Amino acid sequence: MSTFFSRPAWLLLAAASAQAAPPLHIGVAESDAAPIVVLNAQRQLDSGLSKDLGLALAQALGSSARFSVLSRNRIESALEQSKVDVVCNANPAWFGNADKLGWTQDFYPQIERVATLASHLRTIQGIQDLAAQRVGVIRGYHYPALVPLWQNGGATRVDHPQLDSSLKALQMGMIDAVVSSELELAAWVKRNPQPGKRLRLQPWVVSVLQTRCAVAPLSRYTVAQLNQAISLLEKQGKTKRIIQGYSWKTS
Incomplete structure (x- = not known):
């Protein structure tokens, strides 16, 4: 059957x-x-x-x-x-x-924050604290909260293809700060524990x-x-x- x-x-x-x-x-x-x-x-x-x-x-x-x-x-x-x-x-x-x-x-x-070296002299508590800073961001991305900085020349936008290259530039002193999401910053520190010890997550929340x-x-x-x-x-x-x-x- x-x-x-x-x-x-x-x-x-x-x-x-x-x-x-x-x-x-x-x-x-x-x-x-x-x-x-x-x-x-x-x-x-x-x-x-x-x-x-x-x-x-x-x-x-x-x-x-x-x-x-x-x-x-x-x-x-x-x-x-x-x-x-x-x-x-x-x-x-x-x-x-x-x-x-x-x-x-x-x-x-997605919560965007500012990362700097631990030795950075400024505490970034608002957009005004990024004045005259070289800020690393991802090429092609829009950062509405930071548009006033770019428009009036108060800070320099430095584009990078990825977060990794942006944070390496930070470690080398080529830029002063990096803007990225908390999730991405945390993952980078987990993968790079030694250079991660040199980073400081600043208090200002750029955007949520x-x-x-x-x-x-x-x-x-x-x-x-x-x-x-x-x-x-x-x-x-x-x-x-x-x-x-x-x-x-x-x-």
């Missing part, structure tokens, strides 16, 4: 549904430092927060995830041309073409911005579908657990 119908019908339907759902194509910026993005020797996405959250988001959609590593200068055009479905370490304030894209609800917060997913005009998943998936991950506590796994624990 044939056993073709021995598997429960719901398993067959679930498998067919999973196969039918298109993969969520996620773009990630190669300039994002660990733990946001971790690349292998072939410059492919290896691990990190973007990968873990992307896999969880795709699973919540009943789909699979496909990742493309892009230069920061290609992120906006790749989205606008729908070469990827989403970029999720994003915020409208960081994008020059934000009005041409869809935007989900908040996903997780919630990241969202930027959605391409022809994305295979709508903003509404993505919002539902993000809400599900939040309700299940998955987003919080993933982020806590990358938090810097001093003990």
Whole structure:
């Protein structure tokens, strides 16, 4: 007797549904430092927060995830041309073409801080304390809170391709300060404990911005579908657990 119908019908339907759902194509910026993005020797996405959250988001959609590593200068055009479905370490304030894209609800917060050498003579408690300083930032990124500094020439913006090169320039005395997220700074110190001892995390919080997913005009998943998936991950506590796994624990 044939056993073709021995598997429960719901398993067959679930498998067919999973196969039918298109993969969520996620773009990630190669300039994002660990733990946001971790690349292998072939410059492919290896691990990190973007990968873990992307896999969880795709699973919540009943789909699979496909990742493309892009230069920061290609992120906006790749989205606008729908070469990827989403970029999720994003915020409208960081994008020059934000009005041409869809935007989900908040996903997780990015807190920007200022790092200097421990020997730095100033305590950075506000934007005025960066006056006449050489400030290292990531090339192609927007820093709304620091725009007044760039516009009036009160400080010098020094672009670097990645956080690692910016912090190396700081260690060599080529710049005076670095602006980056707490998560990225903590991950760098964990990977570089000796030079990390020379760093000082300044008290001023440059910005607290919630990241969202930027959605391409022809994305295979709508903003509404993505919002539902993000809400599900939040309700299940998955987003919080993933982020806590990358938090810097001093003990």
